[in-house]
Amino acid sequence: MVNSEFKKKKGFGAKWVWVVVPLIAAIVAIAVSSRNSSKVSLVRVIGKACQCARGTPKYSGIVEDCCCDYETVDHLNKEVLYPSLQELVKTPFFRYFKAKLWCDCPFWPDDGMCRLRDCTVCECADNEFPESFKKPNRLPLNDLVCQEGKPEAAVDRTLDSKAFKGWTEIDNPWTNDDETDNDEMTYVNLLLNPERYTGFTGPSARRIWDAVYSENCPKYLSQESCKEEKILYKLISGLHSSISVHIASGYLLDEATNLWGHNLTLMYDRVIQYPDRVRNLYFTFLFVLRAVTKAADYLEQAEYNTGNTNEDLKTESLVKQLLYNPKLQSACPVPFDEAKLWKGQSGPELKQKIQHQFRNISALMDCVGCEKCRLWGKLQVLGLGTALKILFSDDGQENMVQTLQLQRNEVIALMNLLNRLSESVKFVHEMGPTAERLTEGHLFGYTKALISSLKKIWSSILQT
Numbered sequence: 490m491v492n493s494e495f496k497k498k499k500g501f502g503a504k505w506v507w508v509v510v511p512l513i514a515a516i517v518a519i520a521v522s523s524r525n526s527s528k529v530s531l532v533r534v535i536g537k538a539c540q541c542a543r544g545t546p547k548y549s550g551i552v553e554d555c556c557c558d559y560e561t562v563d564h565l566n567k568e569v570l571y572p573s574l575q576e577l578v579k580t581p582f583f584r585y586f587k588a589k590l591w592c593d594c595p596f597w598p599d600d601g602m603c604r605l606r607d608c609t610v611c612e613c614a615d616n617e618f619p620e621s622f623k624k625p626n627r628l629p630l631n632d633l634v635c636q637e638g639k640p641e642a643a644v645d646r647t648l649d650s651k652a653f654k655g656w657t658e659i660d661n662p663w664t665n666d667d668e669t670d671n672d673e674m675t676y677v678n679l680l681l682n683p684e685r686y687t688g689f690t691g692p693s694a695r696r697i698w699d700a701v702y703s704e705n706c707p708k709y710l711s712q713e714s715c716k717e718e719k720i721l722y723k724l725i726s727g728l729h730s731s732i733s734v735h736i737a738s739g740y741l742l743d744e745a746t747n748l749w750g751h752n753l754t755l756m757y758d759r760v761i762q763y764p765d766r767v768r769n770l771y772f773t774f775l776f777v778l779r780a781v782t783k784a785a786d787y788l789e790q791a792e793y794n795t796g797n798t799n800e801d802l803k804t805e806s807l808v809k810q811l812l813y814n815p816k817l818q819s820a821c822p823v824p825f826d827e828a829k830l831w832k833g834q835s836g837p838e839l840k841q842k843i844q845h846q847f848r849n850i851s852a853l854m855d856c857v858g859c860e861k862c863r864l865w866g867k868l869q870v871l872g873l874g875t876a877l878k879i880l881f882s883d884d885g886q887e888n889m890v891q892t893l894q895l896q897r898n899e900v901i902a903l904m905n906l907l908n909r910l911s912e913s914v915k916f917v918h919e920m921g922p923t924a925e926r927l928t929e930g931h932l933f934g935y936t937k938a939l940i941s942s943l944k945k946i947w948s949s950i951l952q953t
Contacts, residue, residue: 547764548764552775553768554716555775556823556824565821566914567915571915577804580807583804583904584680586677586898586901587674587675588674588864595856596700597696597856661874661878663848663851663875664847664871684865689859693858694859698729701729701850723772727776730759730766730769730770733755734760734912734913734917753924753927761928774914778824779827781811781876782812783880789808827881830881840881850870851871871902872899872902876906
């Protein structure tokens, strides 16, 4: 009797083994097949023109907290901003960036490792970058105004258009690096060090962003959170989205053949499937654009001297074309209204708090283990810090207008950041719908195949 029951149980267990094993095998096979087909599809879409979404755009209406709508931003970016910025960042003045690439992380030991040689940075030889960069033309000391620590509650939407005399060496109160310490700085040709996939992944990379968000830029969901705190989060989120888009648009698809192209699945996973991240990208783009347009008079009179007269004249012309483009001035004259911020008695205190948080974020860039990632992180954070400095540079006292002072490096970072954001907005607008169809199509195919396999397995169970 016991033996008979044991045999029945053994037979029943064996039956389920025959059910479970094929089920697991089917799931694994479908997953592998889906993954492989995803790679093939990604390779096929490289270089092909995107198929724009039909019907109502997914993002329409006014960009939150801004003064322009999505349709206008996409049109202006395609027709005006993107072409101008692409030319501008290739000029000698804007393609060389000065940075500290060898700094100890002030928060933890650097254990970041890069898997690819693309992680390293090609530094410039001394005879490559412009001679004028080595000897900065400084303003007289009595013209240098340091704004750190001053109450700056009310914001004037105009800037002093005083004649430009040269580049200053004043540190930016919004960022951490000491830009006056030239002995530790190195020049980098940005065109030779593009922002793209480097293989820098894993816990070390995640720790940087975890520290940025959790310690310095938490997501303020409470209704009691002020607008200024939410804006800091949106700026960092938008920058993060832009970086992810550039990694996805310049991705190493096949290391063996050194095949680079678009990884639309990665872009979908990191950005497209989260509407808030796309909205924050547009917000950050308009925020930085507003800083550039606000500083138009200052930037127009700047000295873009590299020693190459023809190139310098071209740079001046491109800057003016960008700043005073009639299409931009008529369609989106004030991309972001900064005058609404820092109101009330707590304005100065709140400003110092957020300024301190952004300085911490700037300091975190020294903890990035990947050298090329550190370069672009420092440049874009400095660019964002420069935008903050421009928009909130007034001390708010009546009859007193603080003269804006910018370093050469700040202007280079600002324009390159605007170009990075412009590229990201364009890529998301053009390739976002394709990424959605591609990814959602694979998910649908995976689900359909899985259901079909489960039906067959269940049918075999019923027949036994």
